[in-house]
Amino acid sequence: MQTPVRGIDHIGITVPDIEQATLFFETVFSAQIIYRSVEPDSENIDDEAQQNTLRLFPGTKIRAIRMLAMPHGPGIELFEMHGPEQHSPARPSDFGLQHFAVYVDDFKEVIDRFTAAGGEMFTEPKPLTFPAERGEGNAFCYGKTPWGSVVELISWPTPMPYEKYTSRRRWKP
Structure with missing residues (x-):
């Protein structure tokens, strides 16, 4: 059967501290950072656009985003977000x-x-x-x-x- 679906590309996980979470995945699962989409205190994030795209709770701020590669299988995308009603x-x-x-x-x-x-x-x-x-x-x-x-x-x-x-x-x- 032909399908346009190949498999899971990545799993997104919201974490309270991106440094702690990155170190956890590196230490436990030998994950490696592929790239950093947003770093703490970065100016390259449009919070309003992200709220609309991800349907975040109003007032939520994305502090950092990183894509990690696992040794095998899908990637892990880490989001550090802070906002009301988490x-x-x-x-x-x-x-x-x-x-x-x-x-x-x-x-x-x-x-x-x-x-x-x-x-x-x-x-x-x-x-x-x-x-x-x-x-x-x-x-x-x-x-x-x-x-x-x-x-x-x-x-x-x-x-x-x-x-x-x-x-x-x-x-x-």
């Missing part, structure tokens, strides 16, 4: 985007980096239990960043059972 990140039970998953080869190393950088893990890695995902070594765990966004760490070295029944595949680095 809320904590959504809980997984709230409507809307609730987490993103990062494929890892070594849970212990990534968890050590995650917690050392100020993140908090919810659990230790545990086996994937849905019948379509089970397999030797297939595992996951969740944690949250210092600013509260939920991140899943996942690995599936063994082919998943669903692969026997369809030619469609999940993305894997």
Whole structure:
């Protein structure tokens, strides 16, 4: 089937401190800054246009924007914004985007980096239990960043059972 869609280009995350968030992604996931669209105290941002484009709450100011490259997969675009009526990140039970998953080869190393950088893990890695995902070594765990966004760490070295029944595949680095 032909489609004009290729995949996810990037994920946008609003953070309270762009320096802290950049360091977190660099330290934990080996992300690298590709470019800085807006730097703190920059004059190249039209707040009114951004409010209209992104439908920001009136009075919100964008302080900084950076695009990061992950070693594999989509990029991460960080937005530092400040304004009235900001809320904590959504809980997984709230409507809307609730987490993103990062494929890892070594849970212990990534968890050590995650917690050392100020993140908090919810659990230790545990086996994937849905019948379509089970397999030797297939595992996951969740944690949250210092600013509260939920991140899943996942690995599936063994082919998943669903692969026997369809030619469609999940993305894997």
